[in-house]
Amino acid sequence: MDNGRKVAVILALISIFIGFDAAIYNLFTKRCIDTTSKEMQQYSVELHRYMPFDNNSEAVKVESDLKFTKELPVLDGAAALYPIFSGIVNSVYPEDCIRFDNGGFAPESALHFTNTKGAYKAVVDGDADVIFCARPSESQLKYAEDNGTELEIVDIGREAFVFIVNKENPVDGLAMNQVKDIFSGKIKNWSEVGGENLPVDALSRNEGSGSQTTMDKFMGGTKQKCSPFGAFGRSIGYSFRYYVDNMVGCEGVKKLELDGISPNKEHIADGSYPLASTFCAVYRKDNTNPHVKELIDWVLSEKGQEIIEKAGYIPLG
């Protein structure tokens, strides 16, 4: 082989590897890069954005007759509901009740944030008095049972479980059975539901998260499956409406209609959206803090429901 051909072979080999790696990056790696803030990546919510008692925060506040000064119930909960329990603290608790050190809430703070999985563990272990989450998963209920505790679960507001696709996806809505067939692996291609001839990339979340618990209940025991070829197609995921609309700031997604009904506030409030559900305040039945039941009653009162509405969620109504 003459030198010219040898150089050509070398350059071709380099080009093949560069091209292959560029394809992997563009097809797979780029979409996994989280462009949200560091705080959002660490906590799934921007804690400072809703920090109580901070003039620059978006934490909601209502004028409340209920004011605690001592024996403060420790609050914790899900990322998607953080604006609610931070709003409760902002309205009912004294200003010196928050301790935020080294990028997290200190143990002595009356406000904690450990997300759904951590919050359920915290309320069972006694590290939190009241948590704000979606209904518990089977494993979370089992954890409570194994630790000899019984949880009181009180519905405090309404929310919608939504399915999301990239905004470039031509599919705007699905039937409930189509969604189940997609996530069970029966429907593998978007063309089967009126979309393009591309594989379906059905995503899932980690076990114990509020959205995965809700999805498990929706699937009714049917196992979720994903196609290995899905990564070459278009994705479909799921989350809660408020989180998608207000907390993540991703303009690149759209929420799908279900059975022809869009997941807007009106359809969630009147129950016409098929996956409108409630979110809850949860506490141990044997909790001895004298203010826990008082706080729950307040959350269910007009003022408490005003917090929920001002924070952008749907009150029980």
Place this chain on the structure above:
Amino acid sequence: MKDRTFKLIITTITVIGILSTAALIWYTCQLRETCSIVSYVANGR
């Protein structure tokens, strides 16, 4: 260019190429485990 040199260059490029591809795949898998589902859908197709 001598044949031996040519083979050495080809081998080196191949090894580096395989290692870099493997590293990229590993990095992608790591990112995928922790990235937000909403971000993933928004950044993808």
